[in-house]
Amino acid sequence: MSKSSSVGNSPGAIAPFCGPAMQSRTRIIHDRRAAQSGTIASLEKEGEPLPRRASLVLTLYCAIHALMAGALAASLEHVAFESASQRLLSGTIIDGERIEGYLAKPDGAGPFPAVVGLHGCAGMHDTTRQRLADRLVGRGYVLLLVDSYATRRIVDACTSTAFATFLKRRPDAYGALLFLGSQTFVDSERVAVVGFSAGARVTLSVAEPNSFELFLPPSKLRFRAAAAFYPPCKDPWTSRPGIPTLIFIGALDNWTPASDCADKVASWGNDGPPIELIVYPGVYHGFYYPHLQPGQTMFDHWLEYDGEAADDATHRLHQFLDRHLK
Secondary structure, three states, rough: OOOOOOOOHHHHHHHHOOOHHHHHEEEHHHHHHHHHOHHHHEEEEEEOOOOHHHHHHHHHHHHHHHHHHHHHHOEEEEEEEOOOOEEEEOOEOOOOOOEEEEEEEOOOOEEEEEEEEEEEEOOOOHHHHHHHHHHOOOOOOOOEEOOOOOOOOOOOOOOOOOOHHHHHHHHHHHHHHHHHHHOEEEEEEEEEEEOHHHHHHHHHHHHOOHHHHHHHHOOOOOOOOOEOOOOOOOOOOOOOOOOOOOEEEOOOOOOHHHHHHHHHHHHHHHOOEEEEEEOOOOEEEOOOOOOOEEEEEEEOOOOHHHHHHHHHHHHHHHHHHHHHHH
């Protein structure tokens, strides 16, 4: 599968030409154009500034870009809600806990379709949080990013506490669904869940048929679709999702291997809602996170941002959500 970019005309695609390196980078572009027209001699001196008119035009352009970026940035509101109460097989009821999150919405009264976002084992970086908000709100979705760690004072749950934390986080996802269902600007019949890594594990769990029956909601709300970025697919007890599901993973991911997801999806078969697996060649775990450039080692695993894969996944995610929620 080839990687492709679907946001080449977005403000972020031209932002790298603005800022401290603006003139030197643009001079290279002018050099290339000059070479094509046979006039490179006037610009080939090292460090020669841009022509005054070109410099003024670019400066004005970058100023307009900065204003556009500010205008397009979605506002994230800090909110609090209760995770869903849980019914154990023994009949014991575990009350929900206070959970925090970040809410972003389009302008207007709605009701809008909505997305519940679930972070990875180390939380969610500010840049990823804002990226999701900007792109989903810009397409007309309400976004609630759940913070499962703040009130529990968890720094990360990437090693020995991973499974125990996973069990705590399932009620958080349903609590977020119930919270969104109580908002007048949300269409409670059109809510999806999107998770990353450990959050993707929760996503696949809450996508299972009848998983909502383990909780005590005041209504019959259900997620309508699920998207999972690099989930751990090796869990033998994970059932086939009962709702349309989209999975993204990198072929070089050595934390949540793509082969595990391929085997899992194959074992699920084709009987039921559509399940789609997207594997990106040459791509590592965490490819959607912009702050992972350059890449880095975390808990003995290599994580690295990949712009082409991230852009393609964003495009596919938007199509998927539009297909099932609009």
